[in-house]
Amino acid sequence: MICMFFKLAITFLFLDISSGRHTPWRLRPRLTESLDELDGDEEQIRNVCCKKMKQTLFIGKGSDGEDIEVDVGVCRQSCAKKAPKIKKKEFERLLKETEPGVNPIELFLSLRRNDVFNSCLPGYTCSPSYAKLERYYTIDGALDVPIIDSCQCKKSLSDCGVADKPVLFFSGTPFEQFVNLGTCQADAMCSEDSTCVPTKNTTLSIEGPNGIQCVEVIEECGCRPSCYRASKLENIYDYTDVDIESDKVKPELQTIDIGICVGPCNLPSHKVKKCVLRDPENPKRCLSSLTHRPTGCQPTSFKTHYYMDKHGNSRSVLAIRHCSCK
Known part of the structure; x- marks a missing residue:
């Protein structure tokens, strides 16, 4: 029956070519709906294709001198969407529902096509569902290694912002x-000379088998150049407006963003000279210079905050305003 169908289809095709006419192959809406029914599990297939793949990481050597390698995992597309097998009766039904001008061969091939596409729908990325920290003991000490548990399609952020990053501690x-813990969306819309990076963090205290442990959590993200200023909060007690001789002392708690310089710098490894004294008559002429090695991402300007301690002494705190490579 199938052989007769192909012979008939090829005969129709040659008759159409020999007549010099080009018949547009159109599908009726009913046929399009039928095709959608066959492909209706697209979202499910995409999520199935977003899988955890193996990625081995060397973390150190054990007490026996052997290498310790851990499969930390990575989320990747693992398959392509394949159209389901077409049953004979289903194909005959679709063929009857089509317009007379539909090419049977094109219809058959369209139902048998294999479409390769991204593992997630537009606006989604294949990301870890969550990771868990597992402790390994090396000759250099204990290491907590994050290991991906599973992967799924997660909605991407259109702007640079904080995305969820759940981590299981003390598994x-x-x-x-x-x-x-939060993470900054890597594919966020930033300019060419900047990336989406953490700009404000906070710390949480969680109890574990070995006591209280501090965990850093990302609160805010922003588009910044390679060397940038990140927020770092410092709490101080100010006794400026307090009678320090009084028994009931209630100092003012101030939170100051002292800042921190973060990021790599592409600086030369050799020592460089910095002119410290120039000729007044010829500024281009250097009379004295100092040789130093580049230090990387460093503060370039500060702001001073003043306060008074419990003993009445004036104290100050320097807060970083700007950072640059130098």
Whole structure:
């Protein structure tokens, strides 16, 4: 039956070519709906294709001198969408529902096509569902290694912002708990000379098998150049407006953003000269210079905050305003 169908289809094709006419192959709406029914599991297939793949990482050597390698995992597209097998009765039904001008060969091939596409729908990325920290002991000490548990399609951010990053701490112990550490969306819309990076962090205290542990959590992200100023908060007690001789002392708690310089700098590894004294009559002429090695991303300007301690002494705190490579 199938052989007869192909012979008939090829005969129709040659008759059409020999007549010198080009018949546009059109599909009726009913046929389009039928094709959608066959491909209706697209979103499910995409999520299935977003899988955790193996990625081995060397973390150190054990007490026996052997290398310790851990499969930390990576989220990648793992398959292509394949059209389901077409049953004979289903194909005959679709063929009857089409217009007379539809090419049977094109219809058959369209139902048998294999479409390769991204593992997630537009606006989504294949990302870890969550990661868990597992502790390994090397000759250099204990290491907490984040390991991807599973992957799924997650909605991407259109702007630079904080995305969820759940991490399971103290897995396999009575203290295990999830903490959303946050992450800056890597594919956010930033200019060519900047990237989406953390600009403000905070710390959480969580209890584990070995006592209290501080965990850093990302609060804000922004588009910044390679060397940039990130927020770092410092709490101080100011006694300026307090009677320090009084028994009931209630100092003012101030939170100051002292800042921190973060990021790499493409600086030369050799020492460079910096002119410290120039000829007044010829500024281009250097009379004295100092040789130093570039230090990287460093503060370039500061702001001073003043306060008074419990003993009445005037104190000051320097807050970084700008950073640059130098």
